[in-house]
Amino acid sequence: QSVLTQPPSASGTPGQRVTISCSGSSSNIGPNYVYWYRQLPGTAPKLLIYKTNQRPSGVPDRFSGSKSGTSASLAISGLRPEDEAEYYCAAWDDSLSGWGVFGTGTKVTVL
Amino acid sequence: EVQLVESGGGLVQPGGSLRLSCAASGFSFNNYWMSWVRQAPGKGPEWVANIKKDGSERYYVDSLRGRFTISRDNAKNSLYLQMNSLRADDTAVYYCARDSSRVVGATMDFDHWGQGILVTVSS
Numbered sequence: 001q002s003v004l005t006q007p008p009s010a011s012g013t014p015g016q017r018v019t020i021s022c023s024g025s026s027s028n029i030g031p032n033y034v035y036w037y038r039q040l041p042g043t044a045p046k047l048l049i050y051k052t053n054q055r056p057s058g059v060p061d062r063f064s065g066s067k068s069g070t071s072a073s074l075a076i077s078g079l080r081p082e083d084e085a086e087y088y089c090a091a092w093d094d095s096l097s098g099w100g101v102f103g104t105g106t107k108v109t110v111l
Numbered sequence: 112e113v114q115l116v117e118s119g120g121g122l123v124q125p126g127g128s129l130r131l132s133c134a135a136s137g138f139s140f141n142n143y144w145m146s147w148v149r150q151a152p153g154k155g156p157e158w159v160a161n162i163k164k165d166g167s168e169r170y171y172v173d174s175l176r177g178r179f180t181i182s183r184d185n186a187k188n189s190l191y192l193q194m195n196s197l198r199a200d201d202t203a204v205y206y207c208a209r210d211s212s213r214v215v216g217a218t219m220d221f222d223h224w225g226q227g228i229l230v231t232v233s234s
Contacts, residue, residue, distance in 0.1 A: 002155065035219045037156075044206055044224035045148075045156055050213060056222065088155055090219035098170050100146065100158030100219045 003028060004089050004103035011109040012079045020106045022072040022089035028101055034072040035090045036065055037102075045088060049074060076108070084110045113137040113223045115207050120228035127197050127232075133190040133207030133225055141165070141185040144210035144217060147192045149203040150227075157203075159192070161210070161217055170217055197232045204229050 005023040012018040022034065034052045037045035047056055049065035052072065064075045072091075076083055089103035119131040133145070146161040160171045160181040169181055180193040190207050205228050208221035 002157075033214065033218065033220070035221075037221075039156075044208075044227055045221075046224075047211075047220070047222055050211065050220050050222075086155075090158075092218055096173055098217060099172050100161065100170075100217070102148075102156045102158060102219075105155040 002104045003093065003101050004091065006087075006089060006103040006106045008104070009107045009109065011111055013111045014079055014081065016079045017075060017077045018079055018083075018108060019076075020074045020087055020089075020108070022074070022103050024070050024072070024091060024101075026070055027095040028070075028091040028093040029067060029072055030070045031094060032092045034065065034067055036063075036074045037088045037090065039086045039088065048087070079110055081110045084108055113209065115209065115223055115225035117205060117207055117225045117228035120205065120230045122231045122233065123197055124234050125198055125232055128193070128195045129197060129230060131192040131194070131205055131207075131228060131230070133192075135188045135190065135207075135209070138209070140183075140188040143212050145183060145190045146208045146210060146221065147181060147190075148206045148208055148221070148224075149201075149230075150206070151200070151203040154203075156206075158219065159205070162190070163217075168217070194230070197230075199232050202230060202232050 036049035039045040053065045114136045147159040207225045209223040211220045211222040
């Protein structure tokens with residue numbers, strides 16, 4: 001039931017910059033903050049970006065978030081092997097009575 | 112240290128019920144919105160429901176409204192998810208997650224997660 005669309009995969013070599021898109025609508029990304037999570041197999045998602053472009057303490061500045069209209073992006077610069085993981089965007093959706101939505105997920109592979 | 116520990120999962124037959132619990136510690140539970148998020152095998156996370164600090168507001172994903180009920184007991188620092196009329200497609204790992212409270216109201220800003228509990232619906 002994901003209403004936030006992400007590319008299924010993205011890849012790059014160490015040191016490169018990778019960008020992941022997240023396409024939403026006027027009821028979710030448009031009026032609300034976007035959040036990004038990284039998930040490794042068998043573990044809970046971990047917050048990477050909050051309030052669209054803010055990093056929690058401990059998250060390196062290689063990770064950056066942005067938003068334009070009803071789409072958002074996560075950029076990973078200086079790609080490292082440990083960045084290989086699944087990445088999800090998320091936002092609150094104001095439609096119906098309000099609900100939370102995650103993106104479809106993007107698997108980042110470090111070549 | 113913030114800790115969220117889920118319990119109550121397991122194997123249940125289709126049509127059955129289950130109540131998940133999430134024991135919170137290391138923070139003032141009654142100051143935070145809380146959510147349940149589930150993840151079916153091989154799928155991405157799906158937000159299920161959330162509840163306001165004092166329990167006065169609750170939101171659900173539309174597809175589960177009426178079958179699942181979120182609640183909390185601030186005196187016991189506990190979050191619950193009552194799941195009824197369970198179906199095979201409810202099989203998932205269920206996580207409780209704390210909203211950071213950086214923004215007023217319901218958000219998807221989860222700064223702490225439990226380890227997750229597996230619910231399997233099968234005959």
